[in-house]
Amino acid sequence: MNPGLAVITDRTLTYQQKVAGLAKVGESTENPLRIGAELQVYRDSGVICDLFEGSAPYRPRYIVPDYERFMRRGSAFLGLEPPRDIWEATAALLILYRHVPSITTFPVYLGDIDALLEPFVEDEAEARKAIGLFLLSIDRTINDSFCHADIGPDATTAGRLILELTREQKNAVPNLSLKYDPDRTPDDFALLAASVALDVAKPSFANHRMFAAEFEAMGLGDYAVASCYNGLPKGGGSCTLVRLNLAALAPLARGLDDFSGRVLPDAVARQLEYMDERVRFLIEESGFFESSFLVKEGLIDAGRFSAMFGLVGLAEAVNAFGDGKRFGRDAEADALGLEIIERISARVAAHRNPLLAANGGRYLLHAQVGIDSDRGVSPGCRIPIGEEPELADHILRSAPFHAFFPSGIGDVFAFEPTARANPLHLLDIAKGALASGLRYFSAYAADADVVRITGYLVKRSEMERLGRGEASLQDTTALGRNAVNNLGVLERRLRP
Amino acid sequence: MTDIARGDVARGVVARGVVAKILPFSAVDGPGNRAVVFLQGCDFDCRYCHNPETRALCVHCGLCVPACPAGALSLEGGRVRWDAARCVSCGACIAACPHGSSPKAVSMTVAEVLSSIDRYKPFLSGVTVSGGECGLQPAFLEALLVEARAAGLPGLVDTNGSADFSSLPGVVAAAEGFMLDVKAWDETEHRALTGAPNRAVVANLRFLAAAGKLYEVRTVVVPGQFDAALTVRETARTLVAAGSGARYKIIRFRPQGVRAAWRGLPTPDDATMGALAAIALREGVREVVVV
Ligand code: SF4
Ligand code: SF4
Numbered sequence: 001m002n003p004g005l006a007v008i009t010d011r012t013l014t015y016q017q018k019v020a021g022l023a024k025v026g027e028s029t030e031n032p033l034r035i036g037a038e039l040q041v042y043r044d045s046g047v048i049c050d051l052f053e054g055s056a057p058y059r060p061r062y063i064v065p066d067y068e069r070f071m072r073r074g075s076a077f078l079g080l081e082p083p084r085d086i087w088e089a090t091a092a093l094l095i096l097y098r099h100v101p102s103i104t105t106f107p108v109y110l111g112d113i114d115a116l117l118e119p120f121v122e123d124e125a126e127a128r129k130a131i132g133l134f135l136l137s138i139d140r141t142i143n144d145s146f147c148h149a150d151i152g153p154d155a156t157t158a159g160r161l162i163l164e165l166t167r168e169q170k171n172a173v174p175n176l177s178l179k180y181d182p183d184r185t186p187d188d189f190a191l192l193a194a195s196v197a198l199d200v201a202k203p204s205f206a207n208h209r210m211f212a213a214e215f216e217a218m219g220l221g222d223y224a225v226a227s228c229y230n231g232l233p234k235g236g237g238s239c240t241l242v243r244l245n246l247a248a249l250a251p252l253a254r255g256l257d258d259f260s261g262r263v264l265p266d267a268v269a270r271q272l273e274y275m276d277e278r279v280r281f282l283i284e285e286s287g288f289f290e291s292s293f294l295v296k297e298g299l300i301d302a303g304r305f306s307a308m309f310g311l312v313g314l315a316e317a318v319n320a321f322g323d324g325k326r327f328g329r330d331a332e333a334d335a336l337g338l339e340i341i342e343r344i345s346a347r348v349a350a351h352r353n354p355l356l357a358a359n360g361g362r363y364l365l366h367a368q369v370g371i372d373s374d375r376g377v378s379p380g381c382r383i384p385i386g387e388e389p390e391l392a393d394h395i396l397r398s399a400p401f402h403a404f405f406p407s408g409i410g411d412v413f414a415f416e417p418t419a420r421a422n423p424l425h426l427l428d429i430a431k432g433a434l435a436s437g438l439r440y441f442s443a444y445a446a447d448a449d450v451v452r453i454t455g456y457l458v459k460r461s462e463m464e465r466l467g468r469g470e471a472s473l474q475d476t477t478a479l480g481r482n483a484v485n486n487l488g489v490l491e492r493r494l495r496p
Numbered sequence: 497m498t499d500i501a502r503g504d505v506a507r508g509v510v511a512r513g514v515v516a517k518i519l520p521f522s523a524v525d526g527p528g529n530r531a532v533v534f535l536q537g538c539d540f541d542c543r544y545c546h547n548p549e550t551r552a553l554c555v556h557c558g559l560c561v562p563a564c565p566a567g568a569l570s571l572e573g574g575r576v577r578w579d580a581a582r583c584v585s586c587g588a589c590i591a592a593c594p595h596g597s598s599p600k601a602v603s604m605t606v607a608e609v610l611s612s613i614d615r616y617k618p619f620l621s622g623v624t625v626s627g628g629e630c631g632l633q634p635a636f637l638e639a640l641l642v643e644a645r646a647a648g649l650p651g652l653v654d655t656n657g658s659a660d661f662s663s664l665p666g667v668v669a670a671a672e673g674f675m676l677d678v679k680a681w682d683e684t685e686h687r688a689l690t691g692a693p694n695r696a697v698v699a700n701l702r703f704l705a706a707a708g709k710l711y712e713v714r715t716v717v718v719p720g721q722f723d724a725a726l727t728v729r730e731t732a733r734t735l736v737a738a739g740s741g742a743r744y745k746i747i748r749f750r751p752q753g754v755r756a757a758w759r760g761l762p763t764p765d766d767a768t769m770g771a772l773a774a775i776a777l778r779e780g781v782r783e784v785v786v787v
Contacts (some may be wrong), residue, residue, distance in 0.1 A: 197776035391521055419523055421523075425523040427528070432616070432617075436619075473590050
């Protein structure tokens with residue numbers, strides 16, 4: 001069947017999912033990118049992959065609007081005055097979300113929603129109702145789990161309401177990060193966040209000090225956590241994300257020396273070449289930055305866009321050369337993993353894209369969480385499911401990798417349901433993890449309906465619905481279901 | 497008890513303690529995430545004990561050595577040696593030991609204990625010293641609590657209450673709090689359950705509650721083995737009378753891992769546990785947890 005007709009007649013897709021699917025089919029009829037033969041070989045073999053970004057990029061992959069500016073100034077294009085109360089504020093945001101593009105067709109960043117709404121919280125009961133409807137609208141109209149909201153680091157009434165309502169509603173969308181800073185985030189607020197995480201698999205804890213210091217040092221200023229766990233400059237974003245599959249690359253080498261000396265440098269160079277080409281088309285040909293009202297109204301700035309150099313399958317690459325020593329188990333294997341990441345990091349840092357002003361044209365490293373069709377490829381630098389060491393060891397072994405990935409890396413831990421009796425236990429572990437250098441820490445209790453697949457959240461009940469051949473509101477349900485089957489994400493080691 | 501009396505620690509040697517095991521992370525041994533130091537040796541013989549191998553000190557008879565499939569055990573100079581690197585944690589040695597002990601308990605200094613948990617410090621609310629019965633090594637216990645506190649790790653003491661803590665002011669001062677088991681209120685039933693009297697336990701309950709040092713009191717409920725309602729009521733009354741804010745954890749007996757004779761006993765049902773919790777709450781206990 002031709003791809004368009006396959007989408008049209010699929011009984012498990014909603015109308016919106018078909019529209020988005022047909023847009024992809026349409027885009028794929030255009031092939032304006034200049035792709036060299038060597039690169040094409042890597043693309044065909046799955047070593048280099050643009051993660052369904054399409055053959056003719058017509059919008060940046062991830063857009064991180066400056067919602068603070070929008071709240072101060074409204075939007076001439078949308079005909080909106082700055083909001084004056086909690087109802088206008090939540091309505092204004094919901095309206096703008098409809099017009100924020102991304103790879104998924106849905107916004108991947110909703111703002112630091114506690115800080116955005118806090119100025120409008122006057123009567124708590126009214127604010128609870130307004131924010132409750134706001135969160136409900138997001139889940140029911142932004143039908144994609146790569147949609148992400150941030151809260152913290154400071155405690156606010158709006159932030160508390162968001163956490164309480166998140167627990168009540170138990171929805172998969174939006175993904176939620178608590179920007180945690182031990183100097184600013186009070187314990188009672190963090191403890192509430194930990195206990196909500198055990199019920200709804202969110203929020204995750206983002207290492208605010210680490211992100212803030214790095215983005216400052218890169219001259220990027222304020223950051224946001226978007227999509228799965230992607231650290232990106234606020235008022236900008238990422239033009240593209242392409243990933244290098246180290247698990248698929250390793251077998252092309254005749255041994256470790258050949259891998260480090262020849263195979264890896266070549267693949268990194270080809271991926272950089274591919275990213276350059278995607279960025280070139282987006283910036284010079286697509287016309288996005290000339291036509292979007294987001295640019296004209298200063299909600300995004302082309303000068304604050306970077307691009308993400310992703311990688312997956314470090315564990316499998318290390319194990320391929322490890323002489324029986326396993327990544328995440330043996331110090332030598334871990335050291336080899338670090339060495340590989342250092343090599344990649346150095347090559348990526350040495351590359352400049354003159355079209356991008358952000359970070360001096362340097363791309364940002366990203367530990368990609370995988371795609372649903374991956375088999376035997378662990379996300380980013382994660383220790384494979386089924387081989388996870390004991391919790392403390394797991395965190396301490398993983399932490400050194402996190403420093404390399406300002407545009408995102410994270411570890412996910414599944415806890416026994418009994419952990420709910422002592423949420424301070426989880427908070428202690430989250431705090432310790434961040435203090436030990438972890439950038440992003442996610443946890444959930446094994447019996448919750450909402451589960452963290454790799455970086456995004458999906459409801460078990462929705463995956464079951466899809467399994468029965470019925471349509472599911474969120475397009476990410478299908479990804480979750482495949483990842484459960486292919487990556488065994490429900491078999492993560494349970495922590496007592 | 498006889499085995500312990502032979503141990504050097506019982507003679508008040510502070511320098512070393514006999515440690516059964518150190519768990520870096522625990523969710524169930526006090527507030528937050530805690531490292532737990534289990535000391536070897538106990539003077540109760542609870543019929544529902546889940547760690548019977550922590551009761552006695554090793555007498556170095558060597559009977560467990562041939563049971564080890566991994567070559568982790570050897571007898572050197574009349575003492576059994578355990579090689580942690582070779583051990584595959586199969587439990588065969590513990591099953592083979594006729595003395596209720598384990599060859600894996602090791603003699604450690606306070607500094608060694610603390611340095612083994614040092615890397616986990618950013619993750620911890622504190623440390624809990626448990627057992628076995630940690631009150632049987634009071635000098636080591638006190639030194640451990642003092643040094644742990646100095647290292648930023650407040651210490652909780654998890655005890656069966658057989659040691660007279662009113663005569664151990666150093667331990668009481670150094671501890672952040674105590675977790676005390678009240679296994680049965682009736683003396684005869686307590687003896688039947690543990691092989692030991694409970695006067696000291698009740699005295700400690702009163703003393704620690706009045707001193708404001710009680711963090712938690714626990715009772716394990718085993719249907720038909722003792723009067724749980726009486727135990728919960730009297731324990732609750734004692735707490736409330738002393739103005740203690742300690743929480744009362746009422747725990748279901750679970751047959752997994754106990755000795756063969758008790759494996760057939762039932763787990764109490766929800767109604768039984770709920771009724772006991774109601775008694776404690778009615779008496780005015782601040783917080784009751786059923787697990
Ligand atoms: S652990 Fe038991 S069997 Fe082994 S030497 Fe010690 S007392 Fe004997
Ligand atoms: S648990 Fe005991 S028997 Fe088993 S390997 Fe370890 S020392 Fe040997």
